Amino acid sequence: MTERILQELIESFPKLLLTALKVTVPLTAISFTIGIMIALMTALVQIAKIPVLRQLARFYVWIIRGTPMLVQLFVVYFGLPSIGITMSAFPSAIIVLSLSVGAYCSETIRGAIESVPKGQLEACYCVGMTFPQAMRRVIIPQAMTAAFPPLSNSLIGLVKDTSLAYSIAVVEIMAQAQRIASRTYDYFWLYLEAGLIYLIICTLLTWIQRLVERRMERKR
């Protein structure tokens, strides 16, 4: 590594970091939040065995899990305009990423909810609670404790999946690295630096995950 490259990397680091903060982090945070809500609803309509919605939920999970995210991004961003639905790149990415989180995490959450002894739901009923009350107060909190490690994995996976938004011209970390590198042709180093940014984010998240897990451990 020459001094010039080092200089370049030092200069580009804040730019990449800023892109991470302005694009990758919001993209991750928004998609994950929406995705978890979709996942929870998808899991609940299956557990409560609500007709029609339940089949719809299974269909949705089937489609999302069975097709590559790249294809989904292209369908939403390049395909939907042809039937009159046009969206800019960022919201398109949000939609696809949220749906993906929703589908994968719904299975995680469903498993976690089913891992809470069924008798506790009956015990809720016997103290006069309704199904929604029981879910909200007793079952889902415990399911979330059980689901926390796998959901954290999904979150970390999502951080990296945001790089796919590059393919529909969202200027995220990869695109930014490429832009900078195209001026000097130091692709090798800039892509490594892009990787470093992801590594930093994911390490931070792993660290938070451990912290929270330790705290939950104490609350039992």
Place this chain on the structure above:
Amino acid sequence: MIEVMNIQKRFGEKEVLKDVSFRVNDGDVIAVLGPSGSGKTTMLRCLSFLETADGGKVIFDGKEYDLHHSSKKDILNYRKKIGFVFQNYQLFGNKTALENVTEGLIIARKMDKKEAVDRGMKALERVGMLDHKDFYPSRLSGGQQQRVAIARAMVSEPGVIFFDEPTSALDPELTGEVLNVMEKLADEGTTMVVVTHEMEFARRGADRVILMEDGLIVEEDSSDVFFTSPKTDRAKAFLEGIRGR
């Protein structure tokens, strides 16, 4: 008073409850005995709408409930007037002992939090668990969990509490503390229907005994009569079997 009329329930081909009727007067403690598979648990579950009976009624608190189909609203109201103690305690794992007891008051009954805590503490005191009020279930022994579960069932002062083999999941040395609490409740006039294999409890703690076999009540007596001079051959055989063990 609670009057149970003609419960019927089948699982597939199997007729688990053929036609079960009985009556519980206020303050009565009824022990339900019977061999494994005779339908005792199913009867309590039908009486709590945890299982939908194929037929039958219960008259309780001056109101008649159809065990086969009642509206959600009726079921909810009915459940607020009963208590249920499960074989496996089924405490809420994310709640402390005190929260387990107050949750139903606060969430289902919309009771003021302070009043609920007040009542919760009193209930825990009655089962001797007040000093463990901030413990999570995973930190309690089976006997302690079951006592908290009893506090949870009685805190709302229900018209009747159903117990489904409350000591069967416990190590033998822990059954005593739970039975003591139940006997105390019985002495205080709580109306209870207790499915149990604890003959000692049935003899001492219960006013009346119901013997079930194959989905039917085959004998119903005061507990003295049942244990000293049972009327039916089946009751005699049942008692023989127990003494034989």
